[in-house]
Amino acid sequence: MASYFSKVSSNDVEYLEKLCGSNNVSIAEEDLVTNAIDAQLGGFHRPEVVVWPENSEQISKILKYADEKKIPVYPRGGGTGLTGTVPIYRGIVVNMKKMNKIIEVDEDNMQTRVQPGIVYDNLNRELERYGLFFPPDPSSGASCTVGGMVASNASGLKAVKYGTTREYVLGFEAAFPKNGLLRLGTKTFKYSLGFDIVKMLVGSQGTLAIFTEVTLRLRPLPESMATVAAFFKSIAEANRTIYNIVRRGLDVAALEFMDKSTMNAVSEFKKINFPDAEAMLLIETHGCEKTVSEELGRCINIVKQNGGFEIWHATSKEERERLWAARKGAYPSVLKLGRYTLISDVIIPLSRLVEAVQKAYDIGDKYGLKTSCIGHFGDGNLHVNWGTDKSIEELHRANDELNRWVISIGGAVSGEHGIGTEKKAYMKLQHGESYNIMIKIKRLLDPNFILSPGIIFELEDLLSSSG
Numbered sequence: 001m002a003s004y005f006s007k008v009s010s011n012d013v014e015y016l017e018k019l020c021g022s023n024n025v026s027i028a029e030e031d032l033v034t035n036a037i038d039a040q041l042g043g044f045h046r047p048e049v050v051v052w053p054e055n056s057e058q059i060s061k062i063l064k065y066a067d068e069k070k071i072p073v074y075p076r077g078g079g080t081g082l083t084g085t086v087p088i089y090r091g092i093v094v095n096m097k098k099m100n101k102i103i104e105v106d107e108d109n110m111q112t113r114v115q116p117g118i119v120y121d122n123l124n125r126e127l128e129r130y131g132l133f134f135p136p137d138p139s140s141g142a143s144c145t146v147g148g149m150v151a152s153n154a155s156g157l158k159a160v161k162y163g164t165t166r167e168y169v170l171g172f173e174a175a176f177p178k179n180g181l182l183r184l185g186t187k188t189f190k191y192s193l194g195f196d197i198v199k200m201l202v203g204s205q206g207t208l209a210i211f212t213e214v215t216l217r218l219r220p221l222p223e224s225m226a227t228v229a230a231f232f233k234s235i236a237e238a239n240r241t242i243y244n245i246v247r248r249g250l251d252v253a254a255l256e257f258m259d260k261s262t263m264n265a266v267s268e269f270k271k272i273n274f275p276d277a278e279a280m281l282l283i284e285t286h287g288c289e290k291t292v293s294e295e296l297g298r299c300i301n302i303v304k305q306n307g308g309f310e311i312w313h314a315t316s317k318e319e320r321e322r323l324w325a326a327r328k329g330a331y332p333s334v335l336k337l338g339r340y341t342l343i344s345d346v347i348i349p350l351s352r353l354v355e356a357v358q359k360a361y362d363i364g365d366k367y368g369l370k371t372s373c374i375g376h377f378g379d380g381n382l383h384v385n386w387g388t389d390k391s392i393e394e395l396h397r398a399n400d401e402l403n404r405w406v407i408s409i410g411g412a413v414s415g416e417h418g419i420g421t422e423k424k425a426y427m428k429l430q431h432g433e434s435y436n437i438m439i440k441i442k443r444l445l446d447p448n449f450i451l452s453p454g455i456i457f458e459l460e461d462l463l464s465s466s467g
Contacts, residue, residue, distance in 0.1 A: 008048035056212035077148025083420025088454030116147025135162035152418035153203035160378025173213035222286035231277035238279035255378030265333035337387020347415030381415035
């Protein structure tokens with residue numbers, strides 16, 4: 001199938017250099033290698049050329065040229081993705097690193113226009129002076145870009161209150177292979193205008209268009225925040241606590257879960273002495289000072305009613321940041337589970353969370369893997385971390401078994417990481433006949449399939465659908 005696409009020639013490189021400047025185009029080995037992977041285990045695919053565009057027009061012209069030549073194009077953000085959004089069919093990587101500016105902050109209407117290459121944490125630091133913030137809070141916030149977050153519909157640590165990236169995208173300027181640069185969306189927080197193409201593009205992982213500008217809805221920074229860590233002797237107690245907090249409608253900003261294995265890894269990495277517990281919950285409330293205190297007090301009562309035996313209450317900003325540093329340190333910590341590690345991302349009904357964690361342990365034992373579990377349990381998002389010193393194949397077999405079980409109970413194979421190459425094999429099983437509708441949309445917007453081929457869709461499925 002690779003023969004369907006054209007290879008990048010010296011004439012193509014010359015065109016890109018004239019368009020973007022020779023200093024923004026590279027075929028150097030170090031640049032090809034660093035743009036050949038993301039944070040997923042395996043999946044090394046070296047592109048033929050890397051381009052760092054500086055404006056929308058350059059991206060539009062790259063797409064038009066590549067479409068005429070049938071050269072694959074892969075947009076790239078911070079490279080923090082965990083699903084293998086890599087140049088499967090080589091071609092051109094369009095690295096968005098240099099398009100990293102805030103174009104406008106509309107303080108009155110609580111929104112901002114940004115270029116896609118801006119880093120999440122950098123954006124929120126700038127927004128602080130307006131008393132605003134962009135709420136999705138991925139653990140990779142120090143490195144991930146807004147464009148990448150939009151492409152995968154990322155969420156993160158505060159999703160139980162604030163939702164996913166999709167809820168905050170008001171509009172785009174985006175480049176399409178056949179339709180050039182288009183502006184989509186409005187400056188309003190709601191509308192009823194027919195098919196919502198903006199929301200459809202969120203989560204498309206570079207397969208339908210390249211975002212050149214994103215308009216985001218913002219939220220006021222909370223007047224007050226309060227955080228506790230609660231420890232339990234069993235996962236069932238921790239999960240019962242989460243269910244009771246959610247079921248009673250308490251206004252929490254975060255309900256984060258860590259199991260004993262993860263706590264042990266974080267303890268070693270961050271030098272934190274956790275109590276001897278099977279599970280930890282990180283609970284946070286946002287709002288005015290009175291509401292924050294009252295809601296957190298109700299949460300603490302539920303913790304105690306369900307067996308929480310120790311509670312750490314952050315009494316200062318420094319203590320709160322230390323608790324969150326422990327949670328955000330989970331990812332680098334679990335990389336020590338083995339020579340090879342794989343991080344899964346599934347979302348399941350709240351009533352099946354305890355069963356899901358046990359299922360992950362059982363699958364890990366079956367394949368001889370070290371297993372740890374963390375998650376945004378307030379909305380049912382579970383991350384299973386598997387490690388081994390032996391075979392990568394065992395990790396993928398375990399992940400496959402978990403994914404198929406999750407679909408069978410009415411869950412989904414991705415809560416926030418996206419599909420990439422890792423989970424495209426489950427698209428038909430997950431979506432059934434509606435998968436064919438997605439194929440038709442892909443064909444309509446990208447008829448030559450040059451945008452991120454091999455991501456989300458198998459190229460064979462696309463070509464057979466157009467035959």
